Amino acid sequence: MKKTPLAETHEKLGARMVDFAGWYMPVQYVGLREEHNNVRNNVGLFDVSHMGEVRVKGPKALETLEWLTTNDVAKLNDGEAQYSLLPNDQGGLVDDIIVYCLKKNEDYLVCVNASNKDKDFAWMTKHNKGADMTDESDKWGQIAIQGPKALELCDRVFGFKVSEMKPFTLKAGEFQNHKIMVATTGYTGEKGCEVFVEAAGTAALWMTLLEQGKDLGVQSIGLGARDTLRTEMKYSLYGHEIDDTTNPYEAGLGWVIKPAKKDFMGKALIVGKKEAGLKQNLVGFKMLEKGIPRQGYSLFSFDNKEIGKVTSGTHSPTLDEPIGIAYIDTEFAKEGTEFLLDIRGRKVKAVVCKTPFVTK
Amino acid sequence: MAFHIPEDYYYTKEHEWAQVDENIVTVGITEFAQDQLGEIVYVELPEEGQKITQGQTFGVIESVKAVSDLYAPVSGTVIEVNMALGDDPSVLNDDPVNEGWLVRIEMDTEKELANLMRAPDYKKLISEK
Numbered sequence: 001m002k003k004t005p006l007a008e009t010h011e012k013l014g015a016r017m018v019d020f021a022g023w024y025m026p027v028q029y030v031g032l033r034e035e036h037n038n039v040r041n042n043v044g045l046f047d048v049s050h051m052g053e054v055r056v057k058g059p060k061a062l063e064t065l066e067w068l069t070t071n072d073v074a075k076l077n078d079g080e081a082q083y084s085l086l087p088n089d090q091g092g093l094v095d096d097i098i099v100y101c102l103k104k105n106e107d108y109l110v111c112v113n114a115s116n117k118d119k120d121f122a123w124m125t126k127h128n129k130g131a132d133m134t135d136e137s138d139k140w141g142q143i144a145i146q147g148p149k150a151l152e153l154c155d156r157v158f159g160f161k162v163s164e165m166k167p168f169t170l171k172a173g174e175f176q177n178h179k180i181m182v183a184t185t186g187y188t189g190e191k192g193c194e195v196f197v198e199a200a201g202t203a204a205l206w207m208t209l210l211e212q213g214k215d216l217g218v219q220s221i222g223l224g225a226r227d228t229l230r231t232e233m234k235y236s237l238y239g240h241e242i243d244d245t246t247n248p249y250e251a252g253l254g255w256v257i258k259p260a261k262k263d264f265m266g267k268a269l270i271v272g273k274k275e276a277g278l279k280q281n282l283v284g285f286k287m288l289e290k291g292i293p294r295q296g297y298s299l300f301s302f303d304n305k306e307i308g309k310v311t312s313g314t315h316s317p318t319l320d321e322p323i324g325i326a327y328i329d330t331e332f333a334k335e336g337t338e339f340l341l342d343i344r345g346r347k348v349k350a351v352v353c354k355t356p357f358v359t360k
Numbered sequence: 361m362a363f364h365i366p367e368d369y370y371y372t373k374e375h376e377w378a379q380v381d382e383n384i385v386t387v388g389i390t391e392f393a394q395d396q397l398g399e400i401v402y403v404e405l406p407e408e409g410q411k412i413t414q415g416q417t418f419g420v421i422e423s424v425k426a427v428s429d430l431y432a433p434v435s436g437t438v439i440e441v442n443m444a445l446g447d448d449p450s451v452l453n454d455d456p457v458n459e460g461w462l463v464r465i466e467m468d469t470e471k472e473l474a475n476l477m478r479a480p481d482y483k484k485l486i487s488e489k
Contacts, residue, residue, distance in 0.1 A: 032424050033399045224398065224425050292402050292422045315401040315424045322402075344420070 004049035005141040005202035013220050020223055021115035023050040028222035035225040036317040039188055040358075042217035043147035045209055046226055048194065049202060052117030052137040054110040060130035062105045067129055069099060070248065070257040070264055073108070076101035081168040081183055084256055085248055086112075086120060091269030092244045094123050096236060096253070098185055100170050109136070109181075109196075113238045127265065141202025143195050145209065146229075149216040150192035156212050157205075158182055162193055175205050187226065189233035189356060231312050234284050234325055234355040240295060240311045241282055241325060249274040250327065252282045280308065281333035284355035285324050285341075289348040293324030293341055299332075300340040300347060307332050307339060318358045328352065363391040363486070364457055370433060370473055371482035377457065378433035378476060380467070385434050388461045389421065389452065392486045397423040400452045403445045405430075405462055410438045412465065414472050419462065421452070430462065434472045440464040 001024040010017060015026030026047065029035060038044050056065055065073045071084035080101050086094040095116045100109040112120040121135045145154055154162035158173055162182055165171060170183040178201030186192045197205050210218055227237070236242050241251055248257055248270060259271045287293070293313030301307050313324035324341075332339055335354055340347040365371075370378040375393035379386045394400065402422040412418040412432040419430040441463050445451060452460040477485065 027425075028398065031399065228424060290402070292427075294427055315399075315422070317399075317424065 002050070004047055005199045006047045006049060006206055009203045009206050010047065010220070015220065015222060018223075020050070023114060025050060026220070026222040028224045029220050032222070032224040032228065033317045035219060035221045036228050038217060038219045039147045039190060039221055039225065039229055040318055041148065042219070043145065043149040043153055043192070043213060044219050044221035044225070045206060046144040046146065046221050047142075047206070048144050049141040049199075050114035051142055052112040052114065052120065052135070053140050053142075053196070054112060054121055054124060055134045055136045056108045056110060056124075056131045057106060058130070058132040059106065061108055061132070064129040064131035064133070065099060065108055065110070066262050067264055068124055068127060069097070070270075071099070072258040072261050073099055073101075074262075076104065076108075078102070078104050079170045081170055081185055082256075083168075085253060086123065087248070087264060087266040087270060088123070088244060089266050089269075090244070091247060091266050091273060093242050093246050093248060094244065095120050095238055096242055098183075100181070100183060102170075111142075116238060139199060140196045141199045141205075143197065143202065143206060143209070144186060144188075144192065145195065146186050146188040146190045146192035148191060149213075149218075150190065153209060153213040153216055153218060154182065154193055157208055158195075165193075175201055175208075177201075178205075180205075187235055188229040189235075189358065189360070190229075225317075227312075228314050228317055231314050231323065231325065232316050232318055232356065232358040234357065236282075237312065247273045247278070250278050250280050250282060278330055280327045280329055282311070283326060283328050283333050283352045284357055285326060285339075285350045286353045286357075287322045287324075287341070287348065287350050288338065289350075291341065291343040291346070291348045292322040293326070293343070293350070298342045299326055299328055299350075300342060301332065302338075302340065310341070316357060323357045324350070325355075363395070365390065365479050365483055366457060367479045369457075370476035370478065371485075372431055372433050372476060373485065374429075374431040375486075376431055376433050378473075380473065383467045383470070384439070385436065385465045385467050386461050387433055387463050387465060389430070389456050390482070390486075391456055392489075393428075394453050394456045394460075397421060397426065397428060399424045400449045403449050403452065403462070405441050405445070406438050408438055408441060412436065412438060414475065421449075432465075433476055434465060434467045435469070436465040436467040438463050439466050
């Protein structure tokens with residue numbers, strides 16, 4: 001199993017470690033629910049060092065990224081970030097990503113999912129339009145700091161006002177002589193940032209954040225709570241809501257596709273499917289009877305026709321009730337539509353609801 | 361972490377415990393199991409009168425993160441179900457070995473107990489995890 005620069009730190013802090021996509025990662029420290037609530041109420045630290053970073057530089061950097069991604073990279077100025085998609089040539093998705101602009105036109109950092117890193121890098125390299133492309137994943141540790149008190153903690157530790165940065169921006173700095181880049185992005189729906197730090201400085205930064213944030217109630221948070229937090233926001237996760245066959249419009253990600261502005265990989269297939277009419281939509285739902293939805297469970301209409309599949313489901317710690325995300329045939333996708341969920345052979349009522357499940 | 365593993369109980373390799381009182385067997389999950397599961401939020405149990413078979417699933421426990429089957433330590437008939445767990449499944453986290461019992465079974469045959477572990481073997485099993 002691969003280890004992040006924080007593996008020993010997690011062990012010392014008493015985390016329960018698991019194999020996550022080939023990485024030795026903390027699933028929880030004191031308990032999923034407590035960690036989850038602490039991120040909603042105070043501040044939590046996440047080790048996201050297993051995510052991959054691809055550096056795209058040179059005179060062909062912008063042209064390459066415009067071709068490889070669906071969003072409008074040309075719009076990005078120095079220090080701005082953008083959620084985007086890496087489409088394949090079959091009308092599906094290689095991954096969802098964040099593109100960080102370090103220097104307009106010529107220097108970008110692309111952050112990709114841990115489980116997809118090698119696949120993404122191979123894909124990007126294969127379809128490179130002449131940029132200088134390197135896998136910098138081993139160079140960077142990454143820590144996400146999330147929660148209503150996250151920015152106060154960041155202001156104390158990073159020596160500049162992270163709290164005054166706009167969402168989806170990036171600022172370079174230093175921590176104990178290690179390069180850092182602080183990005184106001186995240187995956188929990190809370191305020192906060194994701195910090196890229198040179199690998200050798202990652203453990204020291206983690207311990208400093210814990211120390212400096214004691215009075216703010218900072219806690220280390222495992223992957224278990226990361227998943228319940230993102231599910232409450234209906235944020236997509238590769239392998240659940242997204243895969244190589246996903247049409248991004250059906251996944252509700254049409255807002256990061258800019259067909260009017262540029263050509264990109266697989267554009268005709270992706271847009272064509274939308275023009276032909278979407279067959280299904282990604283929706284949030286709640287249970288009307290007892291039971292907890294889980295990935296892979298089937299959805300049925302009341303006349304017993306299979307109409308969809310669950311992509312993610314859990315008991316929401318914030319709402320203290322079960323919630324789920326599912327692809328459902330378009331005619332059933334409207335908020336308030338009731339359907340049946342097959343929970344291991346037992347069909348129970350559920351209803352399409354408004355998302356995000358948790359609003360601030 | 362030290363778990364409370366009563367000496368006079370029997371154990372399955374899937375982490376259920378069985379307390380035997382003549383031919384009545386009370387069944388639950390061990391402290392180790394609840395610790396592995398994390399916060400338990402839902403329990404699906406059989407109804408009174410239902411027949412269950414040793415080694416077969418007889419119910420389901422769901423934690424925030426996962427679904428786990430429950431395996432019957434012995435064959436027999438369910439004579440009582442812990443209804444309190446329906447209202448508050450967190451009892452299973454707080455006190456799995458007492459208040460968090462799941463069902464009581466009228467056992468078909470004592471012979472099946474030979475297929476279960478006693479406390480020292482069960483302690484050894486979880487120490488290897």
